[in-house]
Amino acid sequence: MIVVLTAQAGEQEKNQVIEMIERAGLRVHLSQGIERTILGIIGDRELAASLALEALPQVERVVPILRPYKLASRDFHPQDTVVTVGDVQIGGGKVQIIAGPCAVEGEEQILTAARLAKAAGASILRGGAYKPRTSPYSFQGMEEEGLKLLARARAETGLPVATEVVDPRSLELVAEYADILQIGARNMQNFLLLKEVARAGKPVILKRGMSATVEEWLLAAEYILSAGNFQVILCERGIRTFETSTRNTLDLNAVALARQLSHLPILVDPSHGTGKWKLVTPMALAGLAAGADGLMIEMHPNPSEAVSDGPQSLTPENFAHLVEQVRKLAIALGKELG
Numbered sequence: 001m002i003v004v005l006t007a008q009a010g011e012q013e014k015n016q017v018i019e020m021i022e023r024a025g026l027r028v029h030l031s032q033g034i035e036r037t038i039l040g041i042i043g044d045r046e047l048a049a050s051l052a053l054e055a056l057p058q059v060e061r062v063v064p065i066l067r068p069y070k071l072a073s074r075d076f077h078p079q080d081t082v083v084t085v086g087d088v089q090i091g092g093g094k095v096q097i098i099a100g101p102c103a104v105e106g107e108e109q110i111l112t113a114a115r116l117a118k119a120a121g122a123s124i125l126r127g128g129a130y131k132p133r134t135s136p137y138s139f140q141g142m143e144e145e146g147l148k149l150l151a152r153a154r155a156e157t158g159l160p161v162a163t164e165v166v167d168p169r170s171l172e173l174v175a176e177y178a179d180i181l182q183i184g185a186r187n188m189q190n191f192l193l194l195k196e197v198a199r200a201g202k203p204v205i206l207k208r209g210m211s212a213t214v215e216e217w218l219l220a221a222e223y224i225l226s227a228g229n230f231q232v233i234l235c236e237r238g239i240r241t242f243e244t245s246t247r248n249t250l251d252l253n254a255v256a257l258a259r260q261l262s263h264l265p266i267l268v269d270p271s272h273g274t275g276k277w278k279l280v281t282p283m284a285l286a287g288l289a290a291g292a293d294g295l296m297i298e299m300h301p302n303p304s305e306a307v308s309d310g311p312q313s314l315t316p317e318n319f320a321h322l323v324e325q326v327r328k329l330a331i332a333l334g335k336e337l338g
Contacts, residue, residue, distance in 0.1 A: 021048075085231070096294035121327070175202055192283040194225050214258060218234075298312055300314075
């Protein structure tokens with residue numbers, strides 16, 4: 001449940017309520033708004049209800065949160081969350097573009113991609129060092145060597161690095177090199193991994209599972225939030241449907257709905273969402289119009305030679321065109337790029 005304090009409640013009155021909640025063995029999450037202070041109570045609902053907090057003069061009202069996800073709910077945290085990575089803000093009126101190849105393939109490839117991405121207007125570099133693939137015979141990634149190359153690209157371009165974590169055993173190594181940890185669609189409900197990633201203390205991009213409902217997606221985010229890491233970024237990357245003309249079905253309903261239900265920033269990945277490079281730009285623009293805070297785009301210096309996801313990767317020229325279209329749309333939406 002959430003406790004809304006009166007506008008007149010000062011620091012002493014706020015601390016009195018917090019101490020009362022914590023003495024009962026419950027946890028408190030503080031949300032300090034411009035006009036109101038909201039205390040989120042984390043723990044047993046019946047125990048929280050027994051505190052009779054509404055009897056306190058500094059308490060305006062107590063509101064039960066009926067949704068199964070609490071910390072991810074906008075009821076709990078009405079203001080939009082902004083996740084900061086270095087100088088990059090995801091959310092809060094900014095439109096950010098995360099770009100790079102599906103997989104790190106070599107030094108020349110990732111350095112070239114990083115330079116081109118930054119020159120065009122990307123603010124974060126993506127690239128997979130560990131690649132969970134459907135087939136065990138497909139390219140599985142360069143692992144630690146790939147992480148080192150991503151770090152080299154960051155050192156040269158200044159772009160923060162986002163890369164996927166696939167296993168708790170490699171988490172510490174990935175966290176050593178990456179600025180943002182990504183949980184892929186296949187691992188959205190790998191709850192042990194979610195808990196471990198939360199403890200790493202770095203921003204987390206949580207991709208929606210290919211068959212997950214919006215509620216399941218937000219409950220997966222709840223695992224990370226409940227472990228104390230509030231730097232969570234949702235990413236819609238398409239779901240599996242009956243449609244076979246595209247790789248997945250990019251669910252823009254989910255973007256608008258998640259924006260209503262949750263305070264967490266949202267990205268759209270039209271590369272995986274469509275699987276076709278010609279559809280990436282129009283669906284990227286549609287995702288932003290639906291309320292996304294940014295995009296995750298696959299761009300490769302030479303997509304025809306990519307070891308994975310070449311058909312959905314943009315060439316540097318097409319990526320630059322996408323960025324210009326995004327820049328114009330951002331202005332129309334009252335936002336700004338980067």
